Amino acid sequence: MRPVFTGIPGAPAAPGVAVVVDVMRAFTVAAWAFRRGAERIVFARTLREALALKARHPDWLACQDGAPMPGFDLVNSPARLRALDLRGRTVVQKTTAGTAGALAVADAGLLLCASFAVAGATAGALRRVRAQTVTFVVTGDGGRAEEDRACAQYIAERVRTDDVDAGPYLARARRSTAAARLADGVRRGWAGVDPEDVAVCLETDTFPSAMAATREDGHLVLRPWAPPERPASSV
Numbered sequence: 312m313r314p315v316f317t318g319i320p321g322a323p324a325a326p327g328v329a330v331v332v333d334v335m336r337a338f339t340v341a342a343w344a345f346r347r348g349a350e351r352i353v354f355a356r357t358l359r360e361a362l363a364l365k366a367r368h369p370d371w372l373a374c375q376d377g378a379p380m381p382g383f384d385l386v387n388s389p390a391r392l393r394a395l396d397l398r399g400r401t402v403v404q405k406t407t408a409g410t411a412g413a414l415a416v417a418d419a420g421l422l423l424c425a426s427f428a429v430a431g432a433t434a435g436a437l438r439r440v441r442a443q444t445v446t447f448v449v450t451g452d453g454g455r456a457e458e459d460r461a462c463a464q465y466i467a468e469r470v471r472t473d474d475v476d477a478g479p480y481l482a483r484a485r486r487s488t489a490a491a492r493l494a495d496g497v498r499r500g501w502a503g504v505d506p507e508d509v510a511v512c513l514e515t516d517t518f519p520s521a522m523a524a525t526r527e528d529g530h531l532v533l534r535p536w537a538p539p540e541r542p543a544s545s546v
């Protein structure tokens with residue numbers, strides 16, 4: 312597999328295989344939503360679109376980053392979300408980096424969304440589909456976010472072998488600007504940040520499936536995903 316690392320601005324619109332990485336916090340939140348039973352996650356481009364979807368489907372749960380906002384049910388906090396019962400629910404998610412990154416490569420042949428929570432499953436899926444070139448979209452900070460870059464490199468390495476020490480990659484993420492910003496948010500009492508968020512984002516392989524996004528009814532929708540046992544050919 313040949314990994315290509317890019318930020319959202321440089322991402323091709325329709326790569327063959329894309330892995331969009333957001334460790335802090337969108338795709339750690341997504342993994343925990345599925346672990347808590349959510350059926351699917353619908354990505355919204357804007358807060359307005361998220362609220363419109365919620366208005367049309369009152370039983371859906373709307374989630375956004377930043378402080379709690381009127382009309383939204385959830386903040387983008389994996390620590391808060393992992394305590395909820397989300398069985399059968401549809402979550403609408405709108406965040407600054409993660410969901411925007413997925414929407415930027417919505418026409419990919421295979422679009423996976425990843426964090427450390429699904430790193431092993433994502434690497435296993437890439438191996439199983441025999442991916443040749445994989446575009447890793449490092450969503451944070453114009454492609455420079457160290458937590459996302461470390462996770463992308465970890466996944467790429469795990470495609471090669473499962474015998475990879477996650478420690479150095481997690482240490483890079485722990486020292487990242489995003490981790491520092493979240494810790495600062497805790498100190499300042501930001502309502503949308505939980506003291507446990509960084510620790511939860513640094514747990515590996517807490518969800519056993521990869522997460523793939525496909526278009527459904529005009530929306531980009533994320534679901535747990537496993538490739539077929541024997542793909543007909545490489546992608």
Ligand SMILES: O=C(O)[C@H](CS(=O)(=O)O)OP(=O)(O)O
Binds near residue numbers: 409
């Ligand atoms: O909610 C988050 O942690 C971030 C917000 S920001 O990018 O740090 O402003 O959003 P995400 O899309 O999960 O990176």
Ligand SMILES: [Mg+2]
Binds near residue numbers: 337409450
């Ligand atoms: Mg992020």
